[in-house]
Each structure stands twice: as C-alpha cells, then as structure tokens.
Amino acid sequence: MLRAARTSVPATQQALAELLAVDLAVDLTTVQGWESGRRPLANMKAGLPLGIRRHLAALGSSPAVLALLDPAMDADRIIAAVKSRPRAAAASFPASRTSGSSLSWVCFLTFAIPAR
Incomplete structure (x- = not known):
C-alpha cells in the first residue's frame, strides 16, 4: 500500500526517503524495506505512520489510497x-469488519477501495 500511495503522487523511493528524512529520520533502505515487505509496516514506531500519511497527503496522494494504510498495517x-505462532494467531485478532478486510488482503491480495 505504501508503494501505491507513493506512486500515486508520483514520487520515487529516493524522493520519498529524502522527504521523510527531514523530520522522521527515514532513509532509502527503510522505504525499500517497507515496500518489499522486508520491514513490516507494523514494526514502525508509533508516530511514523501518521507522519508518512501527512507527507503523502501534502504531496497529493489519493485519500482513498491513504485510507488503506491502516488496514495494510x-x-x-x-x-x-x-x-510466529500460527495456532495462537487466530485468537489474537478480534473479529471486525477491518480485521476481515485485512484477512481478505492477506488471503486474496485484494482490498476494497473505500468510497470517496
């Protein structure tokens, strides 16, 4: 989803890293890791997703795409x-519309785009 948000601007990984480096201390390898899945978005520091969303919105990224960052995490x-723990995983996530949508993302690599 981060790649979709970045390319909707459009910006290169390098350009996004330079923008985020100013106040969020993010470098090119970090952006590359997030987009490739080597660095899970869920492992970001607490304020980082908000900062990324703010910067992408300021660049003109689609609000519909930005809305998918939380479900992607x-x-x-x-x-x-x-x-890490397949048997315990099912019990650790309460059932909700968001978690169901996240599960469809994981299982089918699809996500419903929210209405604008």
Missing part, C-alpha cells in the same frame, strides 16, 4: 502473528 500484523 493490520494485515502485516496478522502475517507476522501467523508466522
């Missing part, structure tokens, strides 16, 4: 939980 959390 939920999907990352589910994937990490399933990888």
